[in-house]
Amino acid sequence: MFKIVVLFALLPLVLFAGCSGTTILPPSSPVSKGINIGGALEAPVEGEWGIEIEEWFFDVIADRTFESMRIPLRWSAYAQNNPPYTIDEAFMDRVTQVVQQALERGLKVVINIHNFEELMLNPEENAEKFYSMWEQITRHFRDYSNDLFFDLLNEPEDNLTASKWNAIQLETIKRIRAIQSDRWIILTGAPDGLSASLYSIILPDNTDYIMATFHLYEPYLFTHQGASWLDERFQTTGIQWPGPPEIPVIPVQAAQDDPKFAIWFDYYNTQPYIYNPAGPKPITQELKRAHDWSRQHNVPILMGEFGTYNIIDSQSRKNWTQFVLQQSEKYDIAWMLWDFASTFGVYDIEAGTWDEEILDYLYWN
Numbered sequence: 001m002f003k004i005v006v007l008f009a010l011l012p013l014v015l016f017a018g019c020s021g022t023t024i025l026p027p028s029s030p031v032s033k034g035i036n037i038g039g040a041l042e043a044p045v046e047g048e049w050g051i052e053i054e055e056w057f058f059d060v061i062a063d064r065t066f067e068s069m070r071i072p073l074r075w076s077a078y079a080q081n082n083p084p085y086t087i088d089e090a091f092m093d094r095v096t097q098v099v100q101q102a103l104e105r106g107l108k109v110v111i112n113i114h115n116f117e118e119l120m121l122n123p124e125e126n127a128e129k130f131y132s133m134w135e136q137i138t139r140h141f142r143d144y145s146n147d148l149f150f151d152l153l154n155e156p157e158d159n160l161t162a163s164k165w166n167a168i169q170l171e172t173i174k175r176i177r178a179i180q181s182d183r184w185i186i187l188t189g190a191p192d193g194l195s196a197s198l199y200s201i202i203l204p205d206n207t208d209y210i211m212a213t214f215h216l217y218e219p220y221l222f223t224h225q226g227a228s229w230l231d232e233r234f235q236t237t238g239i240q241w242p243g244p245p246e247i248p249v250i251p252v253q254a255a256q257d258d259p260k261f262a263i264w265f266d267y268y269n270t271q272p273y274i275y276n277p278a279g280p281k282p283i284t285q286e287l288k289r290a291h292d293w294s295r296q297h298n299v300p301i302l303m304g305e306f307g308t309y310n311i312i313d314s315q316s317r318k319n320w321t322q323f324v325l326q327q328s329e330k331y332d333i334a335w336m337l338w339d340f341a342s343t344f345g346v347y348d349i350e351a352g353t354w355d356e357e358i359l360d361y362l363y364w365n
Helices: 056-063 089-104 117-121 123-140 162-179 195-200 253-257 259-270 281-297 314-330
Strands: 034-036 068-071 108-112 148-151 185-187 210-216 301-306 334-337
Touching (some): 056 089, 068 089, 089 108, 117 123, 162 195, 195 210, 195 281, 210 281, 281 301, 281 314, 314 334
Parallel strands (some): 068 108, 108 148, 185 210, 210 301, 301 334
C-alpha cells in the first residue's frame, strides 16, 4: 500500500456536486464493509513488521460487525524461484489457517499477492512464477465457498506497465478459470491501482465473477505525512483535514525545494475548503471516476484500501474517514479500511480497544 504515486491537486478547482449526475447505479459488490490486516503476512516474515495474526483478531473484527477482511500475502517469499515454483507447505498451511478462522466467524475473505517486487521490476522473468502461484492457490482453495475472493496483485508499478500487466492479468484469469470457473477474481489497473488506472484495464470476454479494485489515499501528503518509508519531501507533519489550517504549516525544506510540493502547501495554507487540496475535491473525483468506470463496464468495484497514518491527529483522521465513507455511500462504492492494527491501524492490540474517534461513522453501529 505504500508505493502509490502521489496525485496533487495543484490548481484550485470548484467542487462539483457530490453525485455522478445519473440515477443508474453500478453493479453491487459482493464484498464490502471490510478491513485489511496489514503488516503481518505481507512482511518478509510474519511478525517482522510488528504484527502476528492471532485468532482472536477475527472475533473482535466480527464483533465490530465488519463483514469482510482482506489479508495481504507475500507468496513470492515462500515459493521456489525455479519451475514449478512450489509454494512452501508450511506457509500454505498458515494461510489456510487464517482464512478458515475468518470464514468461521462469518467474514468474507479477500486474499491477494502482495509485495511481489520481482514481478514489478522484471515482469517477463517472473510472470511464470506469478501464474504458478495462482494456479497452486486456486487448486488448494478450489472447494472453498464463494466467500473467498482472489485479488490478483497489489498495486502494479515500476516496469510492470499497463500493457504488460494487462497481458499477465488476462493470462492469470485464464489459468484460474481452467481450474475453477466460479471463483470471484478481483482485477486492478496499472500503474499503482488508483481509480484512474481502472481505465487501463482490459477486461476478459467473460466478466462473470469478475470485479475490480482501486485504492484511495488522497490527499497523499495528508494521509502519509511523516511516513518513515517515504523520502524527505513527505516528512512535513501537522497537516490537518480539511484545510486550510488556522496557522499555516511550514513544509520541510525538501518540500519547499520541490515546486510541485511547494505549490501544494501554498494552496493548502491559503485556499478555502471547496478549493483546498486537503479538501473534498481530491476524494470525490477519485470516487466518481471509480463509480463511472464500474457503471460503464457493468463490473462491481471495491475500494480495497483507504486510511490514514496513525501519527495524524485524531480529529483529522476522523474527519477524513467520515468524509470518505459518506462519499463512498453516495457513489455506491464498496470499501475495505486500511487497516486493523499496523501503522494505519484503528485497533490498539495492547489496550484491546478500537479508536472510536475514527470509527464512529461506521453506520451499522
